[in-house]
Amino acid sequence: MAEEEASTRTVVVAASANLLVALAKGVAALLTGSAAMLAETLHSVADTANELLLFVGLRRSTRPADEDHPLGWGQERYFWSLLAAVGIFVVGGLASVYEGWSAIRHPEPVESVPVGVGVLVVSMGLEGWSWLTARRQLGQEAGRRRVSRRTYLRHSSDPSATTVYLEDSAALIGLSLALAALVLHAATGQAVWDGLASIAIGVLLIAVAVLLVRRNQELLVNSSVPDPVVDRLRAAVLQADWVDEAPDVAAVWLGPSQLLLLVTVRVRPGGTAAELVDDIAALRQDLRGMGMVARVEVTPVA
Structure with missing residues (x-):
């Protein structure tokens, strides 16, 4: 909830x-006639x-699971981020x-510098x-992990803060370029700076x-979580004294900080069927208690 x-x-x-900046x-852009300024306007x-699309994704992704979406709506956020x-x-x-190419081909004087x-x-x-x-949120979430x-x-499973951070990083660089171009255009009279x-x-x-696009595409096609996360999940499974091995541990993102975990375990001999059922229920509860595992299925093999 805190991350949401x-x-x-x-x-x-x-x-x-961004609305104020736009x-x-x-x-x-209207007062100066600067192509770089117009480019920055389009950027904003x-x-x-895009922030409105991200907000829609945030709201839709928090809806509870239902019959048509038994694993929840978490991947809505990836779609809207895409x-x-x-x-x-x-x-x-x-x-x-x-706009830059047009400014180079058809230069216009800059005004109201x-x-x-x-x-x-x-x-x-x-x-x-x-x-x-955005940077503060990323830092806090990275620190918790x-x-x-x-x-x-x-590797973040939440595209919202990542998108804002990268957008704003590009915006700050773009503003610096636009400022340099505006000054150079006014100083030299050459519109090429503006266009470039x-x-x-x-x-x-x-x-x-x-x-x-690449990151959201990875999240939408259920790519596996990073190896360190899988290793931590496997270690948690192997802590159970009735588990001999965990040959297959697969984890994919259902949504931000929501994992679907599929585990195959080799069972130590000696227990009864009733004990095994209780052990599996306890393991599933422990794994869900890790915070990021939304759903877990454990398959025992001899």
Whole structure:
């Protein structure tokens, strides 16, 4: 529940910041005529829409299991996060590259430079607020799992904070590029800086989108959890004194921090069938008590 609340807070902060930034950038793009500023406006519009998609995924993924979805709705979050990644690719990435190319082919003078610089600086502050919120959540969750932030970012089962963190990281880099391009354009009179910055922003967003698409695709097709997690689950199974071996331990994500665990165990001889039933029930309860195991099935073999 704490992670759900943290993810919701991160997404709401990101949506609020991006909406304010998009409005400010849009006004500045009209006043300055900067292609890089327009690219950044498209970037923030895409980010705002993406946060709304993430919020929908958060709400839908917490619905209880029913007859049609006996394993729950956790993977809804991966679907909506995948849509958000596609939005980054199309609205943010491709549109920015197109605007940059158009600016190079058909250059226009830049105007109201101080306004553009001011908006970019304010935007950096708002994006930094959102970035720090996502970074703090990732750090707290990585700490609870005793892994580095980098490792958690790579293997996290919750795409919400990961998407916000990568989006905001790209936004801060993009804002720096737009600011540099605006100043260089005004100083040199060469629109090529503006166009190149817009193209660079687009390429950056495309790279982020590809990373997010790949990660959500892995989660949607039930890829196995990382080996250290499997090893920890196997060790927990082997702690039972009636278990001789655990030759097959398979774990996949049903949703954020929700594992489906399938275990095959070799049973030590000597017990009765009734004792085995009780032992399996106790093992299932212990595994579910680990916090991340939502459902577990144990198959005993002689």
